[in-house]
Amino acid sequence: MDTSILLPRWNLDNLQNGLDIEKFENQLSSIKEKMIELEEDSKVAALKPSELLTLSQMIKQIESAESFYYCLTTEEVEPFQLTSIIGSISKLKSHVYIAISNLEQLLVTMNEAQLSEWKKSIEEPNFLQELEVEKEGPSKQEKVISTFARETLSGLEDLYIQVRNHIKVRIEPDKEASFAEAMKMAFSHPEQSKRTHAFKELNNTLESQSNIFASIYNQMTGIRLNENKVKEVDYLDGSLKSNGISKTTLDAMWTAVDSNIQELSNWVKKKEKAETDQNSWHELMTSSPKGSFSITFSQAVDEITTSLAAIDPDMSEFVKAAISKGWVDAEPRTSKSPGGFCAPFIQEGESRISLSYDNSLDSARRLAHELGHAWHYKQMDTSSSLRFLDDALEMTMAESSSIFFETVFIDHVIRNAKEAAAKKEILRSKIELSLNYLMSIRGAFLFENEFYELRKKGQLNAKQIEGLSLKSQKKAFGSTLRDYDPFVWIKYVQFYQANVPFYNYPYSFGYLLSIGLLELAKEEEHFDRKFQKLLSGTGKLPLEQLFKEHFHIDLSQPHFWERAMQNIIRDIEQYNHLQ
Template identity: 25%
Template sequence: MAMESLPEWTLNDAYIDIESDKFQCEIKKILEIIGMLKIATSQGSLQSSLENLFQIYEEGFDKVSSLLAFCRCQSSIDVNDQRVSGVHIRLQELLSSMEQLMKPAFNSLVLLSDDDIRWQSSSLRHWKCVAQQKKEHWSSSLSEQQQEALSLVANNNFYILNTHYAHINKLLNLDVVNNSGDVRKVNLSACLGILKGSPDETLRKSVFEGMNDFYSQHSALYADVLNQLAGFRLAQFELTGCDYITPTLQQNRISQAALNTMFSCLEQRVKEIRKSVSLRASYLGVKKLKVYDLSAPAPLQTVKHISYEETIAQLCYALGQLSPEIPDFIQMMLNNKWLEASIKNNKAGGAFYTRFNELKQPRVFTTYLGSSAHQIQQAHELGHAWHYWIMRELPSIETEFPMTLAEISSTFNEAVFRDYLLHQSKGRDVTGAVLWQEIKSVANFLLHIPVRYDFEMQFMSRRKERSLSESEINHLMDNAWYKWFGDSTEGTDRYLWASKMHFYKTDQYIYNYPYTVGYLISQGLLVEREKLGDKFFKHYRALLMDTGRLSVDDLVKKHLGYDICSPTFWNQCIDRAMSHVFAFEEHFKNCQR
């Protein structure tokens, strides 16, 4: 079979390369902006109006954030590009310098009364919600000297920990075998792709066991990095007398009561939710699902490679039912070469969306392998990109939506696409395959993500006292796994804490639970779509436009009319998710007749 032509993105219409004249010119401009801020804030007093200062800062922020995103893009295309990490750290330092220089300006902003006429200025009005957040921020009690010291330590010792993690991952290079007995070498990116979408059980098992052997041999290195990451954060929190949950709640703009209520609803219904795993085991004729089969594609029909062209056509048709605006956007992404889906040896694993604020350009990074799981991945990342695209003309600070709200558009795209496939399906096997995808999502968002959340919370609790050994970390992961999956799986994914890069991010903290928040809200939106019909899209678009301004609590209250500190909303969303599980159960019964 001829190799499929897959879209490759271009970076030439952005900054070309980190050594290009265009990229280096942008760094010089950032240095000039820092110089302007130094003069304007010299001698501890503001020598410029707040309006002017924030205009300067926004220009610098857009440039630095864009160059940081560009570094991520370049390193993802070639993980062996040794140049990027140093430039990335340098940009983090420049961003930190700007933020330090702006502290007096932010302090002045926080002191403005709500009726101050300056809030009516086009340069400041969008900073009002930021000022309120800074008033309440967990770090607000730190002195200027403490903040400067922590920033220095972070620049020199903290941000680089994510790079250390990436370097360890490069050591993973496994010999794996497929069901034909063929042996080949695979890196981490290929391993993750196989576990996510390969129909070959022998290959999935070989990859999973090989990865576990690797992590067992190198677990001390991963434990060192994880302990250092948590240790730095806990030291920060201790200086302010802050607990370790408040910073992530503020970062994700959700209340403690709302998060507790969501997890309480899930825990009360966990036995019901585990059906999303046990039903698949029963279909396969086993008592428990093997851990490496949790993301396996449906064994319900003849597995075929789904061409990228077919995937895009289906996505455009499905999402076009919401509005023609979305398929037009997808086509623009392809025409502009802003979408990467090619298969290359040196590419990073996983998938992501990012954007260049200065240029108003989104980018989507994936590796497309032709499975239904990879179709869903395209829907997910394009949901993120479209969310930014409709907000791109807003000031960048109003497009900095938190993870909890960022995951709404992506998971809603997934849900709409699966719903389309289900209604378009012809024949028992196709229907079962689509429902298989649905209940995989239920297990991932309502069991797997809670495992990660519980693990991280328990790890932080114990890390307050001392560093943990790799065996102690394994024990925490086992406990979290059994709490949520019970005996529905054969064993646990013990080294999930080492393989999941989310635990090693330096820009996000307790990264995982926002996926569950976003997924459940997207299920609630499906209910709204059924209620509103043709009026839904306008309603949905307005909700997304508010994601940079409102908290999760306020957004759901304003646009959906629910108090998310009450179980009613979350249970309605869980009901919608579980409807797929019940549909699969009924389908399974019919297959046995």
């Protein structure tokens, strides 16, 4: 069996300046000097082609620095240093946005001849496509407000992380746990009694701190609503646009989920009758092992590469290379937050993946998921750009790639399970995962949607937010569970992402899209090439348009989504027939 000693640690030495924080901070200072100079130049004259190329290079360097910061959060780096670093990075991004805003304002004031002459001097086609130079473009007031909103939201996200990371949960009379440790115990400990105790103590602690989290969330939502008011758009419009889909497509997806919710609810009810001690939201969401199935890290890598080879050998070879080159840090450490992440280094053509591997099927699934993100980043265009990855990367597309990898892996393990008991155990895990993607995340979407509506009228206190959280979960789960969690809105960082409002629904979208893609992989000729082209088009065209271009499917119509849901129903039927 693998132990933490045998689990791989990532190689950070060839990124930035490794763990030399002083050199890293000096590098950020150097970028700041160049950015201030560019920002000043942008105030008096339209930036020259050489200056735009420099700005593009600065953007890539800032992106790499931000990804490296996320890697540092799992290492033994002092919290005050991390706070200083992310503050510097946020300020650098603000300088970029201001410089681009200044340029766009100057271009708007040019006459046709001047503008035409300036455009002729620009050799990078991406630059002209990305700059908003039309007369009817955003006003200066709108751009100033957007820049202010981005910087303030980033600060509030950092405040949330700091407050959360300083939480201490007394899980034993003489022992305190960090937020990350308490979350891991509550959702992953093999003993139910200890999971339940950790969950209770964590919630008690969060309740005592709920007012400050309510204040942060109210402020973030208020800032977004005010920005939307100036721009005269609905609060969901920006999210849909950044995800490359229409409201019609989102509704088509949710309609498919809702039309099959009874089948999902029936499975939950049937499970409740068989396991009366596991009919709560908490136990349904736990990733603790419910049987004897275990998988070491090396076995997981073998199964992931084998499963992907049948669809696209390039994917399989990519995974092998990522592991061998030291992209993955699988060692459990208290400094790591729950779950995992994939930090992209687009300019360097690499990624870094963090997770705490514990030989469970869930940790193997997470590994596949994060490798799917890395594959997506590898496909993305590396040409010069004036946009940050955050502004170009559609979360719907990103989650489709990552969940596609994990779905391919899980289906492969199910097919090759030699014993019926093991097959049933893994199939059960897959179904419960679908409940998370389609019911739990549906609850998060309902919560966010209604919170925005209510926030228009004024701030909500902690108790009101807790009540709204419970109400949304009950609706999403069809009132099938014994009890729910009033503090989901505090536990998950997705609610506090500065750059991504309504972060939750892309997971549901990506889950169903990945299931549909897996069906297409069985039917479509040259699926591997089409899928790579789909991913490489991220940010160039809306996802809906790309999907129609490469697979000739209209996602705004219900057929694709209903077909994906039927695959989940078949999983439930298969589970029910297994002895």
